[in-house]
Amino acid sequence: MPNYLAFASDNYAGICPEAWASMSEANTGFTKSYGDDDFTDRACKLLRELFETDCQVFFVFNGTAANSLALASLCRSYHSIICHELSHIETDECGAPEFFSNGTKILLASGPNGKINLGDVEYLIGRRSDIHYPKPNVLSITQSTELGTVYTTSELEAAGETSRKYGMRVQMDGARFANATASLECSPADISWRAGVDVLCLGGAKNGMAIGEAVVFFKKELALEFDYRCKQAGQLASKMRFLAAPWIGMLKDGIWLKRAAHANRCASLLAEQIRNIRQVEIMFPVQANAVFVRMPDHLVSGLRGIGWCFYSFIGAGGVRLICSWATEEADITALVNDIKKLSDLP
Numbered sequence: 158m159p160n161y162l163a164f165a166s167d168n169y170a171g172i173c174p175e176a177w178a179s180m181s182e183a184n185t186g187f188t189k190s191y192g193d194d195d196f197t198d199r200a201c202k203l204l205r206e207l208f209e210t211d212c213q214v215f216f217v218f219n220g221t222a223a224n225s226l227a228l229a230s231l232c233r234s235y236h237s238i239i240c241h242e243l244s245h246i247e248t249d250e251c252g253a254p255e256f257f258s259n260g261t262k263i264l265l266a267s268g269p270n271g272k273i274n275l276g277d278v279e280y281l282i283g284r285r286s287d288i289h290y291p292k293p294n295v296l297s298i299t300q301s302t303e304l305g306t307v308y309t310t311s312e313l314e315a316a317g318e319t320s321r322k323y324g325m326r327v328q329m330d331g332a333r334f335a336n337a338t339a340s341l342e343c344s345p346a347d348i349s350w351r352a353g354v355d356v357l358c359l360g361g362a363k364n365g366m367a368i369g370e371a372v373v374f375f376k377k378e379l380a381l382e383f384d385y386r387c388k389q390a391g392q393l394a395s396k397m398r399f400l401a402a403p404w405i406g407m408l409k410d411g412i413w414l415k416r417a418a419h420a421n422r423c424a425s426l427l428a429e430q431i432r433n434i435r436q437v438e439i440m441f442p443v444q445a446n447a448v449f450v451r452m453p454d455h456l457v458s459g460l461r462g463i464g465w466c467f468y469s470f471i472g473a474g475g476v477r478l479i480c481s482w483a484t485e486e487a488d489i490t491a492l493v494n495d496i497k498k499l500s501d502l503p
């Protein structure tokens with residue numbers, strides 16, 4: 158039987174063997190708590206090596222916390238954050254960024270394929286400069302995007318330049334940063350701090366870990382008292398070694414990128430196989446691990462009737478098929494066959 162849950166979300170997948178092994182390795186004897194342990198120390202060092210800079214790293218439980226707390230640390234309550242209208246911080250965090258920043262307002266920009274239009278950003282910044290308008294202070298960018306596309310290095314550099322021009326900071330929601338890095342085959346530094354990103358929320362769960370994201374500050378002064386912020390928000394793990402250790406396994410031998418590249422490869426394979434099916438339309442360029450598909454209702458309900466699970470929250474008929482480190486080619490074949498079968502029906 159196919160894995161009917163295989164394309165619903167990359168967080169439907171389990172823990173990949175390397176992350177699991179590291180957790181198991183960390184599970185010996187006593188060690189200091191709250192991040193004062195060797196595993197946390199090693200994971201931070203490996204992230205500094207990966208990003209080729211002396212960044213400051215914090216491990217939190219999930220992406221909502223990483224984004225919200227990172228944004229809160231960059232903003233005062235009278236500031237605003239500019240992001241794409243489909244971004245996770247706007248649509249999927251239950252107001253956490255506003256809550257943790259004590260009311261910082263989110264301003265929405267649009268842009269095709271889930272990428273923020275810098276003209277829109279400049280409009281939102283330049284529209285007003287008086288004291289009655291929430292002062293734009295952060296540009297938040299998602300890499301890879303909520304629509305499975307990837308910002309190129311030069312697009313990110315342009316975003317960084319725009320922010321700098323107006324004295325703003327850049328925060329990156331990198332829940333799928335691994336997929337973006339694998340897709341671009343570039344150095345992580347090039348699409349983060351070298352492009353002007355000040356704080357990166359680096360995803361672990363969707364990459365193959367059980368839990369945990371890393372908040373990476375590329376400017377140390379921005380990390381001031383971030384530890385207190387984490388603690389107050391209930392994000393300081395007492396047994397921190399188990400949040401940190403998986404990073405050690407994932408960063409060894411570039412495993413994090415291999416796992417992400419597999420997910421990306423599965424998505425492009427899936428896209429290739431359904432691209433020419435009658436009644437099926439691929440909605441956005443497939444550049445990471447997600448394929449967005451428009452298809453008629455009878456096809457959507459037919460697939461659900463067979464047992465396939467997927468999200469369809471981005472407008473009429475749009476279905477998101479997403480791959481992970483655990484996706485198998487047999488699942489792709491099974492799904493494609495079912496789509497073909499249903500599309501041949503009248």
Ligand SMILES: *Cc1c(COP(=O)(O)O)cnc(C)c1O
Binds near residue numbers: 222245303333363
């Ligand atoms: C999954 C995801 C997150 C993190 O979500 P949590 O459920 O809070 O871990 C953040 N940003 C994006 C774009 C995501 O897809």
